[in-house]
Amino acid sequence: MRRKRTAILISGRGSNMRALVQRARSPSYPAEIALVLSNRPDAPGLAFAKENGIATAAVDHKIYAGREEFERSMQLLLELHRIEYICLAGFLRILTPWFVGHWRGRLLNIHPALLPAYRGLDTHARALADGVKIHGCTVHFVVPAMDEGPIIAQAAVPVLDSDTTETLAARVLEQEHIIYPAALERVAGEKLRVEGNRVFCGDDAFPSAPLRVPSAEGDSG
Numbered sequence: 480m481r482r483k484r485t486a487i488l489i490s491g492r493g494s495n496m497r498a499l500v501q502r503a504r505s506p507s508y509p510a511e512i513a514l515v516l517s518n519r520p521d522a523p524g525l526a527f528a529k530e531n532g533i534a535t536a537a538v539d540h541k542i543y544a545g546r547e548e549f550e551r552s553m554q555l556l557l558e559l560h561r562i563e564y565i566c567l568a569g570f571l572r573i574l575t576p577w578f579v580g581h582w583r584g585r586l587l588n589i590h591p592a593l594l595p596a597y598r599g600l601d602t603h604a605r606a607l608a609d610g611v612k613i614h615g616c617t618v619h620f621v622v623p624a625m626d627e628g629p630i631i632a633q634a635a636v637p638v639l640d641s642d643t644t645e646t647l648a649a650r651v652l653e654q655e656h657i658i659y660p661a662a663l664e665r666v667a668g669e670k671l672r673v674e675g676n677r678v679f680c681g682d683d684a685f686p687s688a689p690l691r692v693p694s695a696e697g698d699s700g
């Protein structure tokens with residue numbers, strides 16, 4: 480099967496982008512990372528992409544009159560690079576229904592919580608404040624409503640007595656780096672069927688990582 484040309488949209492450090500780039504190095508992976516695009520020209524993640532020979536672009540949202548003008552510029556670049564799928568990876572701009580509608584079914588996002596719990600920001604601090612015992616991350620198709628859309632993959636992690644927002648975020652991030660490449664593999668490999676909000680992948684081994692309590696020796700998982 481032809482590898483699908485995929486763009487990753489970032490705003491910052493880009494650790495999920497790195498995880499996707501690393502997995503997509505395998506020739507049998509169904510997606511190739513053809514473009515890394517940032518709305519912030521100084522996003523640290525752009526340097527990694529450049530060093531790895533991936534086309535990069537910065538579309539600085541601050542110089543545009545509005546969201547649609549900004550998105551039209553991104554859209555031109557995405558077309559120029561013949562992009563077929565987009566992964567949002569720490570991309571901190573709200574997208575308009577026009578853009579989301581254009582990419583419907585081909586636009587993925589990763590959210591650092593077990594949706595539909597903890598939509599929005601500060602998910603780890605809110606989970607700690609609520610005293611939940613299980614937290615995690617979600618990869619989903621993007622729809623116009625923020626942090627909604629059919630769920631492709633989730634991974635859960637335990638919340639420990641000793642957790643701070645930093646340690647909890649690190650445990651969740653480790654799972655993000657596993658489920659995002661796994662989810663893109665299923666999407667680009669056209670292995671999924673979507674019915675309403677349900678995504679069927681015909682593979683019971685996918686997608687949840689086992690809930691595992693880290694050992695006392697400081698296992699970061």
Ligand code: GRF
Pocket residue numbers: 489491492493494495496568569570589590591616652655
């Ligand atoms: C991740 O926690 C992701 O879930 C959220 O933004 C963060 C991005 O981190 N959407 P990185 O830039 O991928 O390291």
